[in-house]
Amino acid sequence: MSEYLKCDIEAWDYHQLLDQISENLNGRKIVLRWKAPEFEKCLFEQLGMKAFFYVTRDKRRLNESDSFDDSEIFGKSDQYALVIGEDLRWNQADNDRYLRGV
Numbered sequence: 001m002s003e004y005l006k007c008d009i010e011a012w013d014y015h016q017l018l019d020q021i022s023e024n025l026n027g028r029k030i031v032l033r034w035k036a037p038e039f040e041k042c043l044f045e046q047l048g049m050k051a052f053f054y055v056t057r058d059k060r061r062l063n064e065s066d067s068f069d070d071s072e073i074f075g076k077s078d079q080y081a082l083v084i085g086e087d088l089r090w091n092q093a094d095n096d097r098y099l100r101g102v
Contacts, residue, residue, distance in 0.1 A: 018046050028081040031073055
């Protein structure tokens with residue numbers, strides 16, 4: 001188990017998520033489902049990585065230069081790894097959309 005003690009968050013899930021990213025990224029760029037400053041701090045401190053861009057289904061957030069409709073990554077799993085932090089709500093619709101391509 002890796003130790004990520006520099007991050008000033010207490011969540012065990014971030015440790016596991018960072019391990020999963022490290023083990024499974026395979027040269028792909030990290031895309032986050034919206035912004036997560038605390039997680040991004042750990043991502044940079046522990047793995048030296050930053051989000052390439054952000055995706056959202058909220059049309060109001062698409063005005064930001066680094067945020068795109070989540071359909072931008074569909075069919076591009078060889079280029080991008082979608083990371084959804086534990087602090088974001090996850091539901092069956094998300095499961096269908098991101099994991100099964102529905």
